[in-house]
Amino acid sequence: MGWFYLAANRSKGFLLVMIVWIALQTWLGLQGVYQDTSAWPPKLMLLGMLPALLMIALLFLSRQGRLFIDRLRQPTLTYFHSIRILVEIGLALLYHHSLVPVFMTIEGTNFDLFSGLTAPLVGFRAFRGKSVQTRLLLIWNIICLLLLLNVVVTAALAIPSPMQKIALEQPNVAVLYFPFNLLPTVIVPLVLLAHLSAIRQLTRKPQEAP
Template structure:
């Protein structure tokens, strides 16, 4: 774990990761296989992080690729395979929309990590990260689209595309600020948090679930129900 970091920040992020998994589990109509896979992935990444695997940042390719690569491959497999497409078709769009509310607390944690010199300012809402807007608007969009039926499919599609852009922005910012051979920014205060437990769960669990939620919504909203 990060030396000198207050325990409450780590506990808060653990709750975020668990909440994200739980909300996605609800979106799958409580698919137990999904829950078991996610629990296994959470556990394996926790073990690797606690063993110090990700603290070695000078390797090529960067070890951080083990955080990002497998989830991205799974997402691709879901969209290109028949079984994966069937799984996507069963996901509940309203729950995927509400899931994005976790991004509010994620941004709060990132700011706390910045204060404790574990991430650069560019990764916070005080810098160039505006991802908190997705979290703040998610409950309202959920209410207006699925409870009051006041938002059209086109408006919901545009919201998902805009929020996907916000996600891509912070992901690229975080990657370029990580202390790897490919680091491009934030040399005075790099993104070291994602090399430690529990923050390895941000790129390996929380971000992939958020990404998948947007991609599924965009695909579904572009085609007739």
């Protein structure tokens, strides 16, 4: 979160929202709320992922939200994606402890490690000159956004719930417990917001009002 805080120009409003949100998700995780696998819709989606997506949508739909997005620091947003290296290492360890399915790792269908490994390289290449390499950044953000969506859909379908479709023998149980519930409720939404914000900035006409 610290890296995104810097990208947000040390916005106190952003920091306050994130502290409250993380505190709420920590409490829900510690209380075992997400461990109710019979609920429909799954509580993790209803109380964790859906509100985060709605907050992102609100940013893009409101004038103040768009102003916040357009002021995010593009270089810091790019380097922020390096966090995905740690996420992928964590998922690999969780898999070997039977807490997530193989589909969510590099051994399966999760190739999101590419995003984390290339983030510093793309950032260095795109911002080292006098002019920003917009096309490189745009293509990279779109590719990495698709990689993110791939693993998110896979993870959602593997969570023990009435909507589980895959990984029945080794479901995605890690996210039902703290601190791993912070992955889909905090880290993934921030990564998604970083991509969507970057794409908006990179495709927005300079004279366009926020």
